[in-house]
Amino acid sequence: xxxxxxxxxxxxxxxxxxxxxxxxxxxxxxxxxxxxxxxxxxxxxxxxxxxxxxxxxxxxxxxxxxxxxxxxxxxxxxxxxxxxxxxxxxxxxxxxxxxxxxxxxxxxxxxxxxxxxxxxxxxxxxxxxxxxxxxxxxxxxxxxxxxxxxxxxxxxxxxxxxxxxxxxxxxxxxxxxxxxxxxxxxxxxxxxxxxxxxxxxxxxxxxxxxxxxxxxxxxxxxxxxxxxxxxxxxxxxxxxxxxxxxxxxxxxxxxxxxxxxxxxxxxxxxxxxxxxxxxxxxxxxxxxxxxxxxxxxxxxxxxxxxxxxxxxxxxxxxxxxxxxxxxxxxxxxxxxxxxxxxxxxxxxxxxxxxxxxxxxxxxxxxxxxxxxxxxxxxxxxxxxxxxxxxxxxxxxxxxxxxxxxxxxxxxxxxxxxxxxxxxxxxxxxxxxxxxxxxxxxxxxxxxxxxxxxxxxxxxxxxxxxxxxxxxxxxx
Ligand code: NAD
Numbered sequence: 001x002x003x004x005x006x007x008x009x010x011x012x013x014x015x016x017x018x019x020x021x022x023x024x025x026x027x028x029x030x031x032x033x034x035x036x037x038x039x040x041x042x043x044x045x046x047x048x049x050x051x052x053x054x055x056x057x058x059x060x061x062x063x064x065x066x067x068x069x070x071x072x073x074x075x076x077x078x079x080x081x082x083x084x085x086x087x088x089x090x091x092x093x094x095x096x097x098x099x100x101x102x103x104x105x106x107x108x109x110x111x112x113x114x115x116x117x118x119x120x121x122x123x124x125x126x127x128x129x130x131x132x133x134x135x136x137x138x139x140x141x142x143x144x145x146x147x148x149x150x151x152x153x154x155x156x157x158x159x160x161x162x163x164x165x166x167x168x169x170x171x172x173x174x175x176x177x178x179x180x181x182x183x184x185x186x187x188x189x190x191x192x193x194x195x196x197x198x199x200x201x202x203x204x205x206x207x208x209x210x211x212x213x214x215x216x217x218x219x220x221x222x223x224x225x226x227x228x229x230x231x232x233x234x235x236x237x238x239x240x241x242x243x244x245x246x247x248x249x250x251x252x253x254x255x256x257x258x259x260x261x262x263x264x265x266x267x268x269x270x271x272x273x274x275x276x277x278x279x280x281x282x283x284x285x286x287x288x289x290x291x292x293x294x295x296x297x298x299x300x301x302x303x304x305x306x307x308x309x310x311x312x313x314x315x316x317x318x319x320x321x322x323x324x325x326x327x328x329x330x331x332x333x334x335x336x337x338x339x340x341x342x343x344x345x346x347x348x349x350x351x352x353x354x355x356x357x358x359x360x361x362x363x364x365x366x367x368x369x370x371x372x373x374x375x376x377x378x379x380x381x382x383x384x385x386x387x388x389x390x391x392x393x394x395x396x397x398x399x400x401x402x403x404x405x406x407x408x409x410x411x412x413x414x415x416x417x418x419x420x421x422x423x424x425x426x427x428x429x430x431x432x433x434x435x436x437x438x439x440x441x442x443x444x445x446x447x448x449x450x451x452x453x454x455x456x457x458x459x460x461x462x463x464x465x466x467x468x469x470x471x472x473x474x475x
Contacts (some may be wrong), residue, residue, distance in 0.1 A: 009201075016037040035174070051169075060342075075192055083153065087102070091149060092145040121134055172199070227243075252407075321381075339375065397425040419434075
């Protein structure tokens, strides 16, 4: 597959003013093809198109917008196999995960399509009988979206569908590492009949594109998913130009197993969540705190489950974990392990790169790790799990809350007292107890502290794209 991913600007597929970059298959290291890179003339075209389209799309009835979005969702479902295959080639995850992501993303579009029809304003009782007061909720305008490579479709879809659902238009910069599946997502909106200029897709040098788009006049809202340092920079630019901003950044999620927990259920979920998408999930559990009484049993079960995982090309039947999505992550894993071992950590399983072709890394479990190891402080964003014992739930919660990030937290416990202590005590934008229960279209997804602000998903995710206009009339 030698192909070129084009941009989609003002309803046309086009190459970029700044040439192209190479796209690499993370399982083989081979070149898959190229991706177009935008220059300022491309971005200006996208800004003009999104601005012009906003004037029409924002006045299109919510009912009509909803119908077009639902059509796009249907096309995405129909094309799940084909798009999933593109994603495996450029991102590496197992095909079943890729297809699941595409199908789940169609649900996000359906949610935004329906919720967009419920952007109710309100009538506010006035102080005088001849005054009418109405608060309207209106689409903000042109949105600049920046989506990452770990979930090429589902991260982009939350931004596109949310914006379109309420009547905004969007310029989305999708990840240069995984452009092909993103392009096919946008093609679903095109084929559904979404008018030209409503969705514009660009790729480019990320810093150049964000620094150009965010200050640009028609852009009224910025939505970014990615790392904390980049999020802070984009948030600063947005603040300087008073642009609304949603930031979905990294985390370092604790996974707490209390004394009265169902340990076997905890082991099973830990292995599934930790190694999904090779650990490259912002809400993946990354610090495992296990009550003393269960520590050995949890560790044995978790290590056994990690060893059993089939690692390989995402196209291979039965593979449960693919390669890391890019060579940067592979290097980062090696540095995390070396630093931890230097500080006294023990490797219970894994710890090394697999082979010398592609970005494969062993599912890794570490013990005896000091709290100041970089793995305990910096988001691993990869398949490494530190496991630590604790003796009191209060101290585990304190450690769980000790970092400046607070995206997700997972916990196991059975008594009402334990569940109450965990759900109230764990500081995170999303707390999931005794199961994995986050990230559905109808629930808010977002972090506290340095993990970002605002939500994607749920009514909160739709609110991010609207502004309030209050009208008081003397009748
Ligand atoms: P990075 O910080 O360079 O980039 C992260 C993402 O932001 C990428 O998608 C990149 O294209 C984009 N980006 C980078 N600089 C940008 C800029 N100036 N303007 C706009 N977009 C920009 O790191 P990376 O090596 O690509 O990824 C590693 C780290 O990123 C991980 O450690 C993880 O914390 C974070 N990450 C988080 C998520 C998430 O879902 N929250 C997704 C991907 C990456």
